[in-house]
Amino acid sequence: MGRKSKNWCSRPVHRRDVKLWNFCKKWSDLAIKHINAAGGVLGTELEVVTQDDACDSAKAAQVAEEMIAENVIAVIGHICSNSTEAALPSYLGANIPVISAASTNPNLTNDGKYPNFFRTISHDASQALLQVEFAVKALGIKKAAVIFDQGNCGKEMAGLVRDGLEQNGVKVLVFEPIESGTESYSELIGKLRKAKVNSSNGTAVFFSGYHPEAAKFVAEARKERNNAFFISGDGVKDPSFIENAGKYAMGYxxxxxxxxxxxxxxxxxxxxxxxxxxxDPTIHSLRSYAAVQVFAKALEKSGTSDPSALIDTLKEVEMLDSAIGEFSFSESGDILGAGDALYQVRPTPTGLQFVPAY
Known part of the structure; x- marks a missing residue:
């Protein structure tokens, strides 16, 4: 083909565990390995170029330019929404398709700015609607606090959750950002206590961010006898959350x-x-594998490595037997056919696990 296909998962150093990068990279590499073992695509093996943006916006923009200089034909990545948003203008200018298994900020697809962007995971608006529906209908929540990581993804999800709660008559008494790496959440937990968002009777704390902060926050809150329901998005559904929060993860x-x-x-x-x-896989693992699968299918169907043709073909491809089942992309690049669910940390014969709950 004369050009390289790029497999890229960005390694987060502050807001996500390094394990996520390892899982994403390994699964993408495994998909490439399987495709090449079966003869590659169009009679040519796919070549992988791996880069690390550290979930940093400035670094992501720089690496995007480096990848364009490498003459890649597609990008599998990025992980963090802020990095994806920072890199997309460069990829758009070079007309290179980008497929993410983890970037969930709705704005990446909602405004139509990036027709070259696709994702194999649903966006935050979908998860926010589900969280609100569950909280109101299943838990009977009347009062809530919404806490969020100030990063791109956390703030967006928090706003969606807050708006949805208020539209359903729930009083949002605390709407507070946190800094990644905070040593103690005692002041914030005090605010929750003062607002009386600390009881299992009709109150909930929505945390929008990633699992390292969530584990630390819920453990400290439970030790301070905060018994409110805790609810988060997919950034918390990681084995490391349970490992780090221990018994305090129960019921999350x-x-x-x-x-x-x-x-x-x-x-x-x-x-x-x-x-x-x-x-074992994380929630983004199989979606990274599927991102490579759909790229390979688009490459085969288009019959060319021309990026413009790949972008057009990605909008037409229907995956019937991918690693995540059947799916396709909407005109905006969002995944179709892959819904969301609510999970709860519960005891199992093998210890605490995320178990489907709604």
Whole structure:
């Protein structure tokens, strides 16, 4: 093909555990390995160029320019929404398709600025609606606090949740940002206590951010006898959250893409991954694999490595047997056919686990 296909998962150093980068990269690499073992695409093996944007916007913009100079034909990434947003203008200018398995900020697709952007995960608006529906209908929430990481993803999700709660008659008594890496949340927990958002009777704390902060926050809050329901998005659905929060993770709710354990191809690919790397997938793992699959199918269907043709073809491709089941993309680049679900941390024979709850 004369040009390189790029497999890229950005490694977050502050807001997400390094494990996420490792999982994403390994799954993308595994997909490339399987495709090449089957003969590649259009008779040519796919070549991987891996880069690290550290979930930093300035770094992401710089790396995007480096990838364009590498003459890549597609990007599998980025992970963090702020990095994706910073890099997209460069990729758009070069007309290079970008497929993310983790960037969930609705603005990346809602305003139509980036017709070259696609994602194999639903965006925050979908999860926010589900969180609000569950809180109001299933938990009977009347008062709430919305806490958020000040990053691109956290703030967007928090605003959507707050608006949805207020539209459903829930009083949002605390709307507060936090800094990543905060040593203590005692002042914030005091505000929750003063607002009386600390009881299991009709109150909930919505945390919009990533699992390292969520684990620390809920553990400290529970120690201070805050018994409100805790609800977060997919940034918290990671094994490390339970590992770090320990017993205080019990009962925590998260919204995330639906359970793939019943998808035959997902089970098959998961077993291959476990045999090769000896670990279980995260929610973004199979979606990284699927991002490579849909790119390869678009490349094969278009019959050319021309990026413009790939972008057009990605909007037409229907995946019937991917690692996440059946899906396609909307005109805006959002995934179709992959809904969200609510999970709760519950005890299982193998310890605390995220279990489907709604």
């Amino acid at each position: 709710y998260v919204s995330a893409p639906f359970d793939l354990s019943k998808v035959a191809n997902a089970r098959s690919v998961t077993e291959q991954y476990k045999a090769e790397f000896g670990s």
